[in-house]
Amino acid sequence: MTNAKHDMVFDALKSCPIVPVITIDNVDDAAKLATAFWDAGISTAEITLRTPNALACITAMKKSVPALCLGAGTILSADDLDHAIAAGSDFIVTPAVSSTLLPALKSCTLPVFPGAATPSEALELYDQGFEHVKFFPAEANGGVKALKSIGSPMPHIKFMPTGGINGDSAPSYLALPNVVAVGGSWMVDKAAIAEQNWEQVEKTAAQARKAIS
Ligand code: 3PG
Numbered sequence: 077m078t079n080a081k082h083d084m085v086f087d088a089l090k091s092c093p094i095v096p097v098i099t100i101d102n103v104d105d106a107a108k109l110a111t112a113f114w115d116a117g118i119s120t121a122e123i124t125l126r127t128p129n130a131l132a133c134i135t136a137m138k139k140s141v142p143a144l145c146l147g148a149g150t151i152l153s154a155d156d157l158d159h160a161i162a163a164g165s166d167f168i169v170t171p172a173v174s175s176t177l178l179p180a181l182k183s184c185t186l187p188v189f190p191g192a193a194t195p196s197e198a199l200e201l202y203d204q205g206f207e208h209v210k211f212f213p214a215e216a217n218g219g220v221k222a223l224k225s226i227g228s229p230m231p232h233i234k235f236m237p238t239g240g241i242n243g244d245s246a247p248s249y250l251a252l253p254n255v256v257a258v259g260g261s262w263m264v265d266k267a268a269i270a271e272q273n274w275e276q277v278e279k280t281a282a283q284a285r286k287a288i289s
Contacts, residue, residue, distance in 0.1 A: 085167045085187045086256070088119040088145040089236075093250055094288055095120045095259035096281065097149060097238060101127035105272065107140035112274045116281035120145040122169050122259055125156055131163040138164040147189075154180035161186065169236075169259075171212050173197075178204065189236050193217050195226050198233050208234045208256060215240025220248045227254040243287050250288060 089095070096113060098121055100106060113121055123134050125148060138146050148160030149169040157180050160168060167187040170177065181188050182205060189210040192198040194217070201209050211223060214237035218225075223235055237249055238259035249258045263284030268276035 079185065081166060081185070082187050085120070085145050085147075089257040092117060092119040092285060093255075093257040094118070094246060094263060094284060095122050095147070095236065095238075095257050096264045096284075097122045097124060097259050097261045098264050099124045099126050099130075099261075100133045100269070101129045103129050103132045103136050105269065106133040106136035108272070108274045109269065109277065110137035110141040110144050112278040113281050114141045114144050116278045117285040118263070118281050119143075120147065120167075120257075122147040122149040123165075124150040125152075125160065126150050131159050134160070134163040134165055138166075151177070153177060157181065157184060169210055169238075171210070173201065181206075195230065198226065198235075199230060202230070202233045207232070208236060210259070211235045211237040213239030214249070214258075215245070219245065220252065223249065223252055223254060227252060230254075243284055246284075246288055 123130055134146055145166045147167040147169050148165040151157050151160055151168055151170045169189045171191040173190045181190055189208055190201050190206050191210045191212045192201055198209050231254055234254055234256045236257045236259055241258050241260040242262040246258050249255050263281050265277050265280035
């Protein structure tokens with residue numbers, strides 16, 4: 077798929093290939109959070125649909141920092157997908173794919189990173205039209221070694237691994253030719269968010285950004 081949204085998302089991932097996975101519920105914090113990550117040099121973020129106000133947070137973040145590429149994560153159903161699109165998401169991330177979710181993802185015009193945990197799942201998704209998949213949960217499924225092995229027979233399938241990755245392991249993932257970006261919560265300072273200490277949120281994210289430069 078090539079369209080403006082596709083270019084926006086993949087240009088953003090090229091400029092900064094670490095994607096903070098953020099679980100947030102306070103809509104009043106959303107704008108400040110978006111600004112803190114953007115000012116830290118982070119160009120994308122995934123907001124998980126795991127809180128009652130996650131969708132409203134996506135809308136508020138997008139409104140405050142339109143250039144920040146926002147993905148909706150934890151998409152488990154076609155309804156989740158519809159709501160995420162309506163909220164203004166730029167891309168879609170799923171931890172896994174079901175027989176009902178798959179057709180909805182295939183008809184989505186936004187970039188989609190469907191979840192795969194095995195080579196068979198990744199190949200099936202590629203055959204269904206997805207060139208980029210989320211490798212989840214990355215560390216629990218063999219991490220860098222597994223992705224390196226999968227890359228030998230299937231170098232055309234590109235991955236965004238998430239799950240258990242941290243600042244120490246991220247560079248090894250990013251060094252693989254079949255990895256376009258890595259996601260995770262290690263660059264999200266939850267304590268600072270709870271304290272609404274936006275300076276510290278930015279500092280933690282900037283450190284993570286610097287560590288992969
Ligand atoms: C998730 O689903 O929460 C993401 O994969 C992030 O995982 P992490 O908290 O282990 O980085």
